[in-house]
Amino acid sequence: MDMADVAVVWFRRDLRVHDNPTLQRALEENDRVVPLYTFEPGLFGARSRWIDEPRIGRRRARFVRESVQDLRQRMHERDGELLVRHGDPGSVVPAVAESVDADAVHAQRLPGTEERRTASAVESELESVGVDLTTHWTHTLHAIEDLPTAIEHVQDTFTPWKDSVEANSSVPEPLAPPESVPTPDMDGGSIPTLSELGYDERTDDTPGDDTPMPVPGGESAALERLQTYIFERDRLREYRETRNGLLGMDFSSKFSPWLAQGCLSPRRVKRAVDRYERERVSNDSTYWLVFELRWRDFFQFQLAKHGDAYFTPGGIQDREIVWNRDETAFRRWADGETGFPFVDAAMRELAATGYQSNRARQNAASFLANTLRIDWRWGAAYYESSLLDYDVASNYGNWAYVAGVGTDSRDRAFDVLWQAHNYDPDAEYVRHWVPELADLPPRYAHEPWRMDADEQARYGVELRVEYPEPIVDPNMHFDGPSS
Template sequence: MDTAVVWYRDDLRVEGNPTLANAVDEAEHVVPVYVFDPRRRGETRYDTEKRGAHRARFRRESVADLRESVRERGGELFVREGHVEDVVPSVADAVDADAVFAQTKPATEEISREHAVRDALGDDIPFHRRLTHTLYHINDLPTPYDRIDDTFTPWRKNVEETTPVREPVPAPESVSTPDVDAGEIPTLSSMGIDEPPTDDRAVLPFEGGETAGKARVNRYLWEEDRLREYKSTRNGLLGSEYSSKFSPWLAAGCLSPRWIHEQVKQYEDERVSNEDTYWLVFELLWRDFFQFQFLKHGDDFFTQSGIRDVEPDWKQDRQAFRQWAAGETGVPFVDANMRELNRTGYMSNRGRQNVASFLADALGIDWRWGAAYFEEQLIDYDVASNWGNWAYQAGVGNDSRDGFFDVLAQAERYDADAEYVQTWLPELDPLPPEYAHRPWQMNADAESTYDVVLGVDYPEPMIDVTERFSELRDQ
């Protein structure tokens, strides 16, 4: 064919991208285009924003980096604003395209936009879609996605035993694009988004783009040699060293999971192969599982009752939700994690489990409010991973928990010296660890000694935490 349009979505890379590679192989000229669709920001039905400032900044940086990568190959990334079903067909018509290539994703909004673009293109312009967001290709699964097990472990074992991971496709050496107005990458302010705050307490600066993502992989695996300790350190809370933190680049598609898998296998060949190195692949499998589960269950993941069709009596307490979101619950481990999220767009996996459990289990508030707030704030938001994990914690999803996270015991286990809590709640810095985690246990003399007054310097707890956890244990 003469000309193909490549509609970029959440696959903002040139390495390990079959959508781009296939288009370059099949067409003489390629028109890569990214569309800033206003529907990917703005207010949701949960009174949250679809995309907050941290993720908006990361996305803009990722698009800019992709443009540079395409330019290095002699081409151009065309940037437009508008509804994708208007913009993509318009671009295809302007360049007299013979086909459109695009990433496909499993969630309902993403699928509906894909269908809208296909319908607008009509029958004259073929639409070629590629699943580029998963480690395993859907056509290689031993069981069709609509019949896969809803429990992770049997699915994982079956896939590991029967299915090889495809090798990542190399980046094209050159990209030939026609002479079309490239368009400007919109600024945050032009999109009505404030610049996100910066904070030197952040675990990483999280610069968007494939270049920065590969640099993080190189640093974590090869320069600092940390993969050998991945599993044993992944529950950390402070600093860049704990966990890989590849998730923001995976979520935006700046890194291919197959490319990361290849890097892990090379590391195992050249350095060490142990339970820690395997565990990173294990986490990629969890990510895949949720992607395929969303293909299977669709909209059910966004209902109160989830895929298990259970009906807990969720509260609709907006004031309590706002306290949780602002990190003003009076429970330090919860508040520290939420304040880190609000300031940086990131939170550890350990923190996510605890704050989700506190909202859904301890407060009994509709879990979807929390999932929507994470969608707004998280720099590494991925629709399937986010909503799948929240449903899991709320007891309405896959492998759902029957228990809860005791945030007090968790704090004392994973933050024994209260360093994390006091990093994000400096008003508690004068307190010894036992009071930093349970400030309500201070009497008047202790408040005077440490010059920290509950209800003045730090909020009183919004619930009797000890009593509530006792009730949950008895249920």
């Protein structure tokens, strides 16, 4: 048999040239490769199944565009070209394969159920042009082939799973970027504009120094952030102590948007941590960043194991919970108008920036799912629309976990008032994102309903006028852990 000559590399959420085993394999086995990305109309500009929101909000659409732009640039630097299309992969990938007379098509293997269906559609369409699709699992720290158990036996609780991978599986070294990407001479096509993708063109969400979440898409920006956060600003040293922070760029890594689009490989992060440990310090903070990346891995493998059950109201355990479907209450939550300032701050931050800290996410999610008892999937769908770092496994997995239908069914209701006072003792976060409460002392900023009429007049915050009354009785029993 002749050596295969041309391979198409269909990029999905692996928008990078470093540590990209899919690209590497195609380069090893072929003389030329055709890197391809297609913006899927079923996602960009499409509406959510559960709520009245776009599946991909404008901010994330912008981030993906920038990531594709950067990937093309990195191909150019390697004498290659990235083909960019706007269309369904089931038709685009086979059409490109046919037009270049491809011998093989390689792509990233993803655990999401829709992503799997898309890959199956591509695979069966490729059959008609006589080319095989080969997929590669490349987005986790641990290799899927190197897990202690087969995917269908992956434990459903994090700690035993983590203990077993720490003991039995090692993290492969990340691959270096290829020096060249020989692409046949062809027109790459233009990158669709935001309006072609179905969004308003606006300039105010282009990241700049004064944007609250200044993260441009792309591998170049990701690698720069890796260097800045860990080495230049030396923030890894205290990550474990600062990671529950709420405001600012450096209390946590902010790697998530890049990890989600695959602009950054988790193994590349691990390598930077290893180097930091050798050169500077090895402590519980350096361990903890990798520990969090194992949480990320855990959700990826959980989704691969459970498939559609991951998205059911009762979750993977099929718990019997009657969820509320109160659209008015849902809207108040989404709009940051619940009258619980800590929750409202989180939701307004999300709307303004596309980001929330882990602490804010847990509280806002618990409030919707455990306090209001609204279908957790509506909340997850709202996050899917709004988050810059949306990842199907991490998002639906964390939501289910907080809602008590996830990997273990412990009650995870958060006492949001306790959380507010503990994690935002000076109400800095609340006063930043809920400016109408900016002049209140911390206790009232967190619990404005405690003000009597005179105090409301004195501080100029009249409840129901300047700020809503609490959507549920704040004296109700918040059960569950408060930590």
